[in-house]
Structure formats: C-alpha cells, structure tokens
Amino acid sequence: MSTWLGSRADGPRRLRALLEGPDLVLAPGAYDCLSARLIEAAGFPAVYMTGFGTAASHLGRPDVGLLGMSEMVDQARRIVAAVQVPVLADADTGYGGPLNVIRTVRAYEDAGVAGIHIEDQETPKRCGHMDGKQLIPAEEMADKVRAAVAARTSRHFTIVARTDARAVEGIERALARADLYRRAGADVLFVEAPESEREIEAIAESLRGMPLLFNWAEGGKTPSVPVARLRELGFRIVIFPVGPLLAAARAVGELLAVLRADGTPSAAMSRLTPFRELIDFLGLPEMRELERRFGGGTG
Numbered sequence: 001m002s003t004w005l006g007s008r009a010d011g012p013r014r015l016r017a018l019l020e021g022p023d024l025v026l027a028p029g030a031y032d033c034l035s036a037r038l039i040e041a042a043g044f045p046a047v048y049m050t051g052f053g054t055a056a057s058h059l060g061r062p063d064v065g066l067l068g069m070s071e072m073v074d075q076a077r078r079i080v081a082a083v084q085v086p087v088l089a090d091a092d093t094g095y096g097g098p099l100n101v102i103r104t105v106r107a108y109e110d111a112g113v114a115g116i117h118i119e120d121q122e123t124p125k126r127c128g129h130m131d132g133k134q135l136i137p138a139e140e141m142a143d144k145v146r147a148a149v150a151a152r153t154s155r156h157f158t159i160v161a162r163t164d165a166r167a168v169e170g171i172e173r174a175l176a177r178a179d180l181y182r183r184a185g186a187d188v189l190f191v192e193a194p195e196s197e198r199e200i201e202a203i204a205e206s207l208r209g210m211p212l213l214f215n216w217a218e219g220g221k222t223p224s225v226p227v228a229r230l231r232e233l234g235f236r237i238v239i240f241p242v243g244p245l246l247a248a249a250r251a252v253g254e255l256l257a258v259l260r261a262d263g264t265p266s267a268a269m270s271r272l273t274p275f276r277e278l279i280d281f282l283g284l285p286e287m288r289e290l291e292r293r294f295g296g297g298t299g
Contacts, residue, residue: 004286011114012156015086018045019158019188019211024231029241031057031248032075033082034282039244040083041281046114047083049076050241051090052127057245065124069095069104077111086114088158088239093125094118097140098147105151105159115158117190117213118144120165120177129193129220133164138177145184160213161186164193167221171199175206188213188237193221200225204233211236218243 018025027046030036031053039047052063054075059066069091076089089108094101101118108116119125120141122134141161148159161181165174171194178189190213191203200222204212214235215222219242230238251271258268265272 004283011080011086011112012154012158015046015088015114015158016156019236024227024235025237027088027237027239028244029053029239030079031245033078035244036079036083040085044085046085047079047087048239048241049079049087049089051092052242053245063127065092069107073107073111076108076113080112088115089113091116091118093121093123094144094148098143101144101147102151105148109152109154109157115160117160117162118148119162129217133167135165135168138180142180142184145181145186149185158187160188160190162190162192166191166193166195171202175203178207182210187211190215195221197223197225201233204235208234214238216240218246
C-alpha cells in the first residue's frame, strides 16, 4: 500500500521484471489518482493510465485526440506519485513526428512512468474501439518507434508499439505492421481491436516470441477472452482500460438519481463507501502522524 513518505519505486525496472516474469501481468485502467490507488490496494502489480479515462475525467469528453502531451504527462506524474506499483501510460500517437516522440518519451520518463504505448493513427486519433480511424504509413510509424527507443535514458523504460490497422487494413496488414515495429525495436507489441478469437490466436501465433499486450476493452470490439486462454496464447500483459471508469459512472449516476428523487442520499447510504473508511484509505492517519513527527498543522 502506498505511503506518502518513502522512496519512489523504480517503475521501469519493476515493469520489465514483471514482463519477464512467470505470470501474466494484469493492469486495470486508472483515470485519476484515487482509481490508481484503489487498483494498487486491490493487489494488482501494475497500473495502466488510460487515455480514454483521462479524457473523460479531465474534459468530460470522448477520446478523440483532444488532450495534448503536456496534459497527459501531468496526469501521469500525479498517478505515479500516488502509487508504488509501476505505471504504463497511454501516449497516443506520440503527439507528432519522430522529434515530438523524442520529447514525449523524455517527458513521460521524467514523470516516473514505467513505459508508454504509441500508435500508428493519424492525428487527431480516436479511441481504438471507435470507428473512423485513419493510419499513417507503416514506415513512418517504424521511424517513430526507432526514435522512441533512442530517446529513452533507461533501457528498462518499455516502449509498446500499437497498431490500429485491424479496423482499417485488416488483420493480415495489422500483423505485418506489428512485425515491422518489432524490427524497429519495440519492446512489446499491441495489435488493437481484434474482432474474433481466431484473430487473437493469429496475433499470438504470428508474433510468437515477442511480448504481447492484450486490450481487454470492456464493451469494445474485441470478444471477451478468459485470462487463462490469454496466458496459454503467450500474452504477457492485459490492460482493462475503462472498467473502473464505467463502474464509477454507474455508481455516481445511481446516487444522483436517489438524491434527485428523494432530496437526500439516505436510501443509497448503504451502497456508499463510509466516509471514515475513505479518509483512512486516503491516508489521514499517516498525515496526522507526520504532523506529530514534524510539528505544525496543515493550514
């Protein structure tokens, strides 16, 4: 469990150790610091910073390329500071050409992120499970991957290359693009939005020997696949990008419906986290102890 004081974990090294370890890495999506801490408290070994959730929580808008690099990095820095487990972050298209990708990698690395994924969509991008995506040429994306690998200062910082080609060019071209990105130096490959279990199997077979990321997008275009099957196929990391966000949206909506109907939240109180439990989880006892240790108040 995170504490406010204490050394920051070496995220890149820890994520790389997880990827090279014996088991599949499960990383639910955090859209803010509280959701990241809840993921850590639930026992997950890594946090995924979701671009979809960041757009929703920051802007109240869909993931259609509205957030810039600085906004995403600021969010990543806060999430990294909130938890001790490594954070893998969405970096969209790298926010431009190879020179922009170099700056993006350095900025995320300086924020303490363990790794990022960049994708081969044109700008402005769209969520990988939305229609209407367009791609940059494969060689242009390979140049971005090479720039990302060259830019990192730690060899443990993980570069995940994502292709959205399945929806635009079909699964065979998506696999060919992923192989090109492998040869460009990507550490992990991410073929977004396969639409059948057969396509998922084709990804695993075609790219065997490379660490693979599977996007278990809740309600997206990819079919639900048991984790045991993904493990059998050789995937190394599974992200669950929007589950916590969807759960929060439903819970808040239900509370507000009660409040609007009754004028008070009394009928919903049994479904809410107790206030005292939440402030303890947020670290109030530790803050009080630090006040006693160092003197003074918080005001």
